Amino acid sequence: MTIDRLDARLISLLTEEPKLGVLECSRRLGVARGTVQARLDRLAERGVITGYGPDVAPAALGYDVTAFVTLQIRQVSGHDPVADQLAGIPEVLEVHTITGGDDMHCRVVARSNADLQRVIDLIVDVRGVVRTSSVIALDTPVPYRILPLVNDVPRRGNS
Amino acid sequence: MTIDRLDARLISLLTEEPKLGVLECSRRLGVARGTVQARLDRLAERGVITGYGPDVAPAALGYDVTAFVTLQIRQVSGHDPVADQLAGIPEVLEVHTITGGDDMHCRVVARSNADLQRVIDLIVDVRGVVRTSSVIALDTPVPYRILPLVNDVPRRGNS
DNA sequence: TATTTGGGTGGACAATCTGTACAGCTACTG
DNA sequence: CAGTAGCTGTACAGATTGTCCACCCAAATA
Numbered sequence: 581m582t583i584d585r586l587d588a589r590l591i592s593l594l595t596e597e598p599k600l601g602v603l604e605c606s607r608r609l610g611v612a613r614g615t616v617q618a619r620l621d622r623l624a625e626r627g628v629i630t631g632y633g634p635d636v637a638p639a640a641l642g643y644d645v646t647a648f649v650t651l652q653i654r655q656v657s658g659h660d661p662v663a664d665q666l667a668g669i670p671e672v673l674e675v676h677t678i679t680g681g682d683d684m685h686c687r688v689v690a691r692s693n694a695d696l697q698r699v700i701d702l703i704v705d706v707r708g709v710v711r712t713s714s715v716i717a718l719d720t721p722v723p724y725r726i727l728p729l730v731n732d733v734p735r736r737g738n739s
Numbered sequence: 740m741t742i743d744r745l746d747a748r749l750i751s752l753l754t755e756e757p758k759l760g761v762l763e764c765s766r767r768l769g770v771a772r773g774t775v776q777a778r779l780d781r782l783a784e785r786g787v788i789t790g791y792g793p794d795v796a797p798a799a800l801g802y803d804v805t806a807f808v809t810l811q812i813r814q815v816s817g818h819d820p821v822a823d824q825l826a827g828i829p830e831v832l833e834v835h836t837i838t839g840g841d842d843m844h845c846r847v848v849a850r851s852n853a854d855l856q857r858v859i860d861l862i863v864d865v866r867g868v869v870r871t872s873s874v875i876a877l878d879t880p881v882p883y884r885i886l887p888l889v890n891d892v893p894r895r896g897n898s
Numbered sequence: 899t900a901t902t903t904g905g906g907t908g909g910a911c912a913a914t915c916t917g918t919a920c921a922g923c924t925a926c927t928g
Numbered sequence: 929c930a931g932t933a934g935c936t937g938t939a940c941a942g943a944t945t946g947t948c949c950a951c952c953c954a955a956a957t958a
Contacts, residue, residue, distance in 0.1 A: 582800065582801060583800065591793055591795060594793050595792040598790050598791035598792045598793070599791065601915060601916080602915080602916075603914080603915060603916080611935075611936085612935060612937065613915095613916095613936095613937095614934095614935070614936075614937085615934080615935055615936075617916090617917090618934075618935085623793075626799060627796055627799040628795060628796060628800060629793045629794065629795060629796075630794045630796050630799075631754075631757050631794045632758065632791055632793055632794065633753065633754040633791070634750055634754060634757070634788045634791055635788065635789045635791065635792065636789070636885045637786055637787060637788075637789050639786075640785060640786040640787040640789075641741065641742065641787060641888065641889070641892055643888065648807075648837070648844060659878070659880065663881060664880075667880070667881045669887075670890070670891040671888065672881065673881075673883055673884060673885065673888070674879070674881055674883045675879070675880050675881035676807075676876040676877070676878065676879050676880075677876070677878045678807070678874040678875065678876055678877060679875045679877060680874040685874065685876070686881075687883070689888070715837040715839040715841070716838045717835040717836070717837055717844070718835070718836045718837060718838060720833070720834070720835050720836075721818065721822030721823075721826070722822060722825060722826045722831065722832075722833055722845075724832055724833045724846070725832060725833070726795045726797065726832065728828075728829035729795075729797060729800065729802065729829045729830065729832070730795060730800070732829040733801075760943090760944060761944080762945080770907085771906065772908095772945095773905095773906075773907075774905080774906055774907080776945090776946085777905075777906085
């Protein structure tokens with residue numbers, strides 16, 4: 581359940597220049613093309629690499645506001661029905677169930693602060709949701725990243 | 740600052756089958772290859788598509804625990820120095836500054852609950868951090884997604 | 899109404915890459 | 929020692945990419 585240095589270098593390389601082909605990667609990494617292909621196949625098989633989907637920036641679509649909404653739900657109804665409802669709201673990008681005083685944590689986006697109110701209202705209207713609390717993301721000094729983690733692992737993995 | 744139906748279909752297609760080439764996309768969408776290429780170029784130019792990096796699952800790397808840590812910082816020191824320090828911790832995947840009683844919101848991962856303690860200690864040790872509060876993500880009923888948002892926009896965009 | 903301009907179509911070309919297969923070599927393991 | 933896994937180098941046919949071009953159409957502009 582770990583990756584070695586070559587895997588890490590490959591992932592780093594592809595993260596930085598995603599449009600590289602297998603052949604070019606093999607050249608950059610100084611290994612045979614077959615090796616790169618095999619590594620990528622294995623990484624995908626093991627679930628390390630789950631896809632290569634295009635990364636879309638919500639802000640570029642006009643969704644300039646990002647917020648985190650935590651919610652308390654009526655215990656009897658359970659999490660799943662609520663999650664299903666939330667999944668039906670496009671502006672809800674991500675939902676987690678969590679420990680602590682609240683029950684769920686969502687990432688949502690909206691076109692403006694006023695629009696955020698609309699989205700929150702949609703969430704509040706979900707059956708089973710008792711209370712919500714939201715904070716707006718003002719800035720994102722560290723955007724989502726995975727590279728440091730990937731490059732950290734190899735200390736253990738050999739090669 | 741918006742996308743039309745063709746853009747949305749293209750993004751959907753690529754999200755679902757990222758390994759498709761331009762040519763295959765053009766066939767699936769029933770448009771000329773040049774059109775697909777032009778669209779992708781434009782989407783990238785406009786910042787809608789920011790990349791095609793491989794999506795890495797932290798869990799597959801052994802980081803089974805995801806947590807959200809909110810922190811209060813010493814006001815005088817400012818956010819940036821703190822963010823810079825946080826950026827130095829590989830397990831910190833994402834940092835936002837936020838409204839509300841707390842100042843920052845981070846997504847972190849760890850190898851176990853015990854390991855999470857280590858990561859939190861690293862965060863607490865950051866100069867300027869006054870207090871942290873964390874919740875563990877137990878489950879992720881809605882993993883990060885962007886498609887519903889992309890497919891929602893076209894109602895306005897013509898074509 | 900005449901004219902730009904942006905975007906789409908279809909086609910063509912050379913250069914490149916991909917998928918796949920095979921044989922040889924090395925390191926590790928039972 | 930034999931077997932297995934993983935890497936290398938090589939090979940080949942078929943598909944794709946990067947470009948460029950001429951032409952067409954619709955909407956905005958003069």
